[in-house]
Amino acid sequence: MSTAHLGDDLEVRSLVRVFGAGDGAVRAVDDVSFRAPAGRLTGFVGGNGAGKTSTMRMVMGVLAPTSGETLFGGRPITAADRRTFGYMPEERGLYPKQPVLDQLVYLGRLRGIPAASARTEILDHLERLGLADRAKDHVEKLSLGNQQRVQIIAALMGSPRALVLDEPFSGLDPAAVDGMADLLREHTARGVPVLFSSHQLDLVERLCERLVILRRGEVVADGSPAQLAARGTVRHRLVLTGDAGWVRSMPGVRAVDVDGPVALVEVSDDGAGRRLLTSALERGDVREFSPVRPSLTEIYREVAA
Template identity: 50%
Template sequence: MPRLDVDSLSKSYGTVQALTDTTFSVDPGEVFGFVGSNGSGKTTTMRIILGVLTADGGEVRWDGQPVDPAVRRRIGYMPEERGLYPKMKVGDQLTYLARLYGLSSADAKDAMTRWTERLGVAERTGDEVQKLSLGNQQRVQLAAALTHSPDLLVLDEPFSGLDPVAVEVMSEVLNEESARGAPVLFSSHQLDLVERLCDRVGIIKNGRMVAVGTLDELRRTDKPQWIVDGPPDDGWLSGVERARLVSREDTRSVVEVDAEGDEQAVLEAALRVGHVREFSPSRPSLADLYRHVVSTEDSEDEGGDR
């Protein structure tokens, strides 16, 4: 499968700048998580990829070439706002949408059957979409994005409104699609799911990509933090240079050091006062990283205004 490249997109709505130099890529077989607050530019970016919106500047490329209508027919898109016909029966609708993508009548029906069974809505194919629960509507929406075996998946908030069982089914499907080589791009406010499923993450704020990388890359910092569990009080670190106590709860301390290698002096100081039960690098969650990146950007913006 080729790679998706989003290169320097800009988009404005009147005086509102929705995107500014937004750049990232999604490799074959990669699951890329796109995170940001409401209004940050995620949906605008996805709609530009799909050709629903036109960028003011920049380019979207597939296999190194600009995305054209033929390529867009190979994309599976799941909008945040459901794009299904509410009074049309599930089976008829999925078959119809698959036919629009070029499948024969027989292949469209086979794909409809396969995906409704896989997503747990096979018994609802004779029901109108509007009669389904929001979670089952979400499953049907995903089936609509998958019936034509797309080369690329672009999913806007696919986990919204799903119960835990449906979340697991959706997660398995995304992993299966990436395993066959399709790039998968999805947005979500559920950062724990993004952390669990994604190979790389992009954080967007006010239309700008403020961080892109693997979780390990995003966790890297000039001042590493270490967890130390053992010293009975908080005075054990006072004589250690190039290190400072960040937080402490009972016997568990989080210590920041100035540079890699300085943690050895921290460990030696802890061992001098007693038994050390744990000494490990602090690995912040994606939620922690997100808060840190966004707050850092806010501080820089405020500094630049003065």
């Protein structure tokens, strides 16, 4: 078994992309900087129109930046670098009337992979993603989810040095998501940086070691899940033996939710937390008083609203 090695980071610095001119100009990407580290899964999230796809297109050279730069291994990305990247664009590029296997072999040869090697790799990927029995089918006969699987295979061929994937999990069932996640981890294990966008925040939270959140073309959060959780609003869960409705009137305490003996609260400071706990103990037993770290969905709502 091969040993994982450190690859090159993928990085963008001060990227700007303006569409149009004059009063009608739209600044779709506004001074965006972040790093997708080698050997890590980096999730790229944001609402529709946040600038994710435009940023990815600039990384891949499909779209020229108005200003700023894209780097690989600390130096400007070249056309030669990009030929070694795996890219899954927002607009899928499959030929509907071509058989799956023939089409993938053709795409592999365009990337410089010998036909025999491409065929072997493709058959392995088809097997792992549950499409082995559809290799001879025309793409147009596949469901949208299966077409997505084929597009993923096209991006993963040839041991890419970096992966830039725009919504790779869209339309996949849970089994296919797990298979795809395993494939991506195999690439990160050999030092490949993986940058992927997704609207599935629970999936991003489960898979990613780094997160970048965009809002209206700007980076509003960037870091590991633990780092982002630490900057979110910490709440406390209070579980009593009696009704917890009285917490609503406690100074320095905001009751987010109260359900019988269970309350989810935000406290303004440590003093308010101590007063809350003291009042609870005066009223009876306290079964639980513990911090609740925010989920990625909650952090996203805080920073991207």
